[in-house]
Amino acid sequence: MMRIGLLGCGNIGNLLAANADGFTIGAFYDLVPERAHRLAKRSEGVAFETFEAFVDAEVDLVVEAASNLAVRAHAEAVLRSGKDLVVMSVGGLADRTFRARLREIALAERRKIYIPSGAVMGLDNLKVGRIGGIDTLVLRTTKSPASLGLEVGERTLVFRGRADECVQAYPKNVNVSIALALATGVEVQVELWTDPDVDRNIHEILAEGPFGDAYLRIRNVPSPDNPATSYLAALSILVLLRDLGEPIVVGT
Numbered sequence: 001m002m003r004i005g006l007l008g009c010g011n012i013g014n015l016l017a018a019n020a021d022g023f024t025i026g027a028f029y030d031l032v033p034e035r036a037h038r039l040a041k042r043s044e045g046v047a048f049e050t051f052e053a054f055v056d057a058e059v060d061l062v063v064e065a066a067s068n069l070a071v072r073a074h075a076e077a078v079l080r081s082g083k084d085l086v087v088m089s090v091g092g093l094a095d096r097t098f099r100a101r102l103r104e105i106a107l108a109e110r111r112k113i114y115i116p117s118g119a120v121m122g123l124d125n126l127k128v129g130r131i132g133g134i135d136t137l138v139l140r141t142t143k144s145p146a147s148l149g150l151e152v153g154e155r156t157l158v159f160r161g162r163a164d165e166c167v168q169a170y171p172k173n174v175n176v177s178i179a180l181a182l183a184t185g186v187e188v189q190v191e192l193w194t195d196p197d198v199d200r201n202i203h204e205i206l207a208e209g210p211f212g213d214a215y216l217r218i219r220n221v222p223s224p225d226n227p228a229t230s231y232l233a234a235l236s237i238l239v240l241l242r243d244l245g246e247p248i249v250v251g252t
Helices: 011-018 033-044 050-054 066-080 096-109 123-130 163-169 175-184 231-244
Strands: 003-007 024-031 063-064 085-086 136-143 156-162 191-196 201-209 212-220 228-231
Touching: 003 011, 003 050, 003 066, 003 163, 003 231, 011 033, 011 085, 011 163, 011 231, 024 050, 050 066, 050 096, 063 066, 066 085, 085 231, 123 175, 123 201, 136 175, 156 163, 163 175, 163 191, 175 201, 228 231
Parallel strands: 003 024, 003 063, 063 085, 136 191
Antiparallel strands: 136 201, 156 191, 201 212
16 A cells, blocks of 8 residues: 655545545644644654654655645655655746756656646546647636735636736645646636636636637635635545555546
């Protein structure tokens, strides 16, 4: 059975611990040690006080469920320790130079970096862009003013531009845009809207190319224990982890 290390023991970490099926969580690390110890006790794993001790633990892969900053700080060390890496905070891969360096390290160490589908659907199908091409790719995200720290009285366009620029401006809110860019190999045009009348995060994906055209609209239910996290995003990690151990995998 696959044994994983959990980097970040917040909402997503709790969901993984509560639904471990086909894998076990053997190592835990969080900047708030109490979180790691609490989950380790529930899962009969070991909580580590330092990242250096955590990354040396005997696990098969590390699941990052912390933040973009954690990806930048620790991804390289995870790969060099001989472990595969699951990146939930995909905004941490927005910088192309950093991403290229991680790719080189992964190749040299014969490791894999896995990125869950996160808060959207359709990434498998949109990978056709890497072969057949995509002429237009737009992500239109709508969130409540409170989730963006804003006060507005009507639907308002907050940002329009490239995915990497949007992540720099709103690092905790548009990981989806980087996931789309990595899946398709195409520059994503992002529109970030805020609307006082919405109670869920809404992602709309518009794609056109030689394959035809597609429109997807996803209204995410917030995670029960943390409204800032999409429940779909958290579940996507469980699906990825379970598929790693399956002999038959549906989708690309």
